[in-house]
Amino acid sequence: xxxxxxxxxxxxxxxxxxxxxxxxxxxxxxxxxxxxxxxxxxxxxxxxxxxxxxxxxxxxxxxxxxxxxxxxxxxxxxxxxxxxxxxxxxxxxxxxxxxxxxxxxxxxxxxxxxxxxxxxxxxxxxxxxxxxxxxxxxxxxxxxxxxxxxxxxxxxxxxxxxxxxxxxxxxxxxxxxxxxxxxxxxxxxxxxxxxxxxxxxxxxxxxxxxxxxxxxxxxxxxxxxxxxxxxxxxxxxxxxxxxxxxxxxxxxxxxxxxxxxxxxxxxxxxxxxxxxxxxxxxxxxxxxxxxxxxxxxxxxxxxxxxxxxxxxxxxxxxxxxxxxxxxxxxxxxxxxxxxxxxxxxxxxxxxxxxxxxxxxxxxxxxxxxxxxxxxxxxxxxxxxxxxxxxxxxxxxxxxxxxxxxxxxxxxxxxxxxxxxxxx
Ligand SMILES: [Ca+2]
Ligand SMILES: [Ca+2]
Ligand SMILES: [Ca+2]
Numbered sequence: 001x002x003x004x005x006x007x008x009x010x011x012x013x014x015x016x017x018x019x020x021x022x023x024x025x026x027x028x029x030x031x032x033x034x035x036x037x038x039x040x041x042x043x044x045x046x047x048x049x050x051x052x053x054x055x056x057x058x059x060x061x062x063x064x065x066x067x068x069x070x071x072x073x074x075x076x077x078x079x080x081x082x083x084x085x086x087x088x089x090x091x092x093x094x095x096x097x098x099x100x101x102x103x104x105x106x107x108x109x110x111x112x113x114x115x116x117x118x119x120x121x122x123x124x125x126x127x128x129x130x131x132x133x134x135x136x137x138x139x140x141x142x143x144x145x146x147x148x149x150x151x152x153x154x155x156x157x158x159x160x161x162x163x164x165x166x167x168x169x170x171x172x173x174x175x176x177x178x179x180x181x182x183x184x185x186x187x188x189x190x191x192x193x194x195x196x197x198x199x200x201x202x203x204x205x206x207x208x209x210x211x212x213x214x215x216x217x218x219x220x221x222x223x224x225x226x227x228x229x230x231x232x233x234x235x236x237x238x239x240x241x242x243x244x245x246x247x248x249x250x251x252x253x254x255x256x257x258x259x260x261x262x263x264x265x266x267x268x269x270x271x272x273x274x275x276x277x278x279x280x281x282x283x284x285x286x287x288x289x290x291x292x293x294x295x296x297x298x299x300x301x302x303x304x305x306x307x308x309x310x311x312x313x314x315x316x317x318x319x320x321x322x323x324x325x326x327x328x329x330x331x332x333x334x335x336x337x338x339x340x341x342x343x344x345x346x347x348x349x350x351x352x353x354x355x356x357x358x359x360x361x362x363x364x365x366x367x368x369x370x371x372x373x374x375x376x377x378x379x380x381x382x383x384x385x386x387x388x389x390x391x392x393x394x395x396x397x398x399x400x401x402x403x404x405x406x407x408x409x410x411x412x413x414x415x416x417x418x419x420x421x422x423x
Contacts, residue, residue: 047383047416048174048232050239050374051089052298054358054410055080057109058096062162065098069108072116079407081113083399085121087388087414091230092126092171095243095300096408099164103131106169114171126171132183134167134223136160142214145250146200158222159245168243168299170228177229177236182281184225189262190215192269193278196258196311209253222259225266227281227289232419237380238295240267246302247310254311260302261311267297268317271324271377296417297324297375300358300410304369306351308360315370324375328382329355330413334389334400339368341392342402357387358410359403374415381418388412 057080059065068074084092098105106129117123137153137160145154153161160166170176189195198209210218222245229236244263250256269275269288276288289295297318303310305319319326331354339346339353344362346353357372376382389411390396399407 046418046420048091048237048419049087049089049414049416050091050296050298050376051084051087051412051414052093052095052241052300052372052374053080053083053412054095054243054300054372054408055083056096056405056408056410057094057105058098058166060161062098062165063100066100066104066108069105069112072112074113076407077109077113078118079399081109081116082118082121083388083407083412084114085118085124086396086399087412088124089171089412089414090173090232091237091239091296093239093241093298094169094171095410096166097131097169099131099134099167099169101133103129106131106171109169110171126173128172128174128176130170130172130176130178130181130226130228131167132224132226133185134158134160134164135185135219135221136167136223137162137165140214140217142211142217144210144214144218146209157219159249166223166243168223168226168241170226170239170241172228172230172239175231177231180229182227182283182285184221184227184266184279184281185219186282187220187225187266187280188215189218189220189259191278191280192220192262192265195220196262198253198255198258201252209255220259220262220266222263225263227270235294235419237417238289238293240270240295240297242267242299242301244299244302247308247314257309257311257314261314261317264301264303264314264317268321271295271297271321292379293377294380295323295377296380296415298373298413300372302371304351304366304371307345307349308366308369308371315373318373318375321375323377325378325380325382326375328385328415330357330374330385330387330415331355332387332389332411333391334394334397334411335368335387337391338389338402342368355387356389356411357413359400359405360409361403372410372413374413376415376417382415383418384416386414388414 135157197207247257247260303314305315335356345367355370356368
């Protein structure tokens, strides 16, 4: 996450948002007319590019992201858009993209940023978008952090200052089968068998950080978990997106580390028919994917397989899952270079810095980690993969930079899977 700008005025944002809403229909029509490279075009491609990018498009106040994206002038959003234009994913998850119920921010990002070429990069148009509510910033009514008072970001269902802060958005050039979408925003943590419910170390009872009354409403997902079936040619690929909570910002009870582990576990169980029976979605339907279904799990999982502060084995639930294709791990040239230049915790890491996807604080801090993943199912062949982290000598290094970052502390991760296109 990135500190948001301060000093903006709510009334001004509201005015900009209203103007944006009034002009949306016209903007949409213009953008669709200009969309000449979307899926369904006549070009022949044998691969589909899936990407995840924690783009830090979160803002301090509700409405601020919509205000920022209502003009083409937001320098950070321009750089985020250029990264996307350079990599050109077909299906893109953006983490840390503030949610608004009308989907204004996602529409405006397409109109004013993705549809505008930056520094010679070609515009890119996504015909399909998906946003949905996030648990972040939704008041729980309970003292979830046990600090003696109720309210604020730490007592929300997911950490956030207002509903939808740090949300998610998916942009796709392939159709999203909306009536088959499943969301798991309200699945209760206590309903996961063997849940790693945290313990209050100050009491003799076990697993009692949260009271029974709190557990009766406590949602596992800190944002949401979405299964978005995307139609690629004649094949459905389930895009499984989420953004588990960071495993830090807690105490000895490790409530966030434990939640992070179990948020990752949700998708791990979802793709295994022998383990998914307990899951229920927001529409009340039970179970997970069938054997043989195609999927791509993507998102900032906030867990590195070897380094950092996550619960041991958290990331392994995915990268050692028998249904996940790990034949290719995305790499970059910039990760190893920055690990050496930045030193600190990076010097003692066990993980390969070529796999790093985030540039975190090194002294004192976790150092750079692999936390962002694009993980296809084994029945999808991986043709290529990468992490967008150029060398410092590369002209495009300006898009990633060093702290304070021009875009995000995370890097875009992409994977190309083989598909058969029919024309
Ligand atoms: Ca509290
Ligand atoms: Ca206890
Ligand atoms: Ca760093």
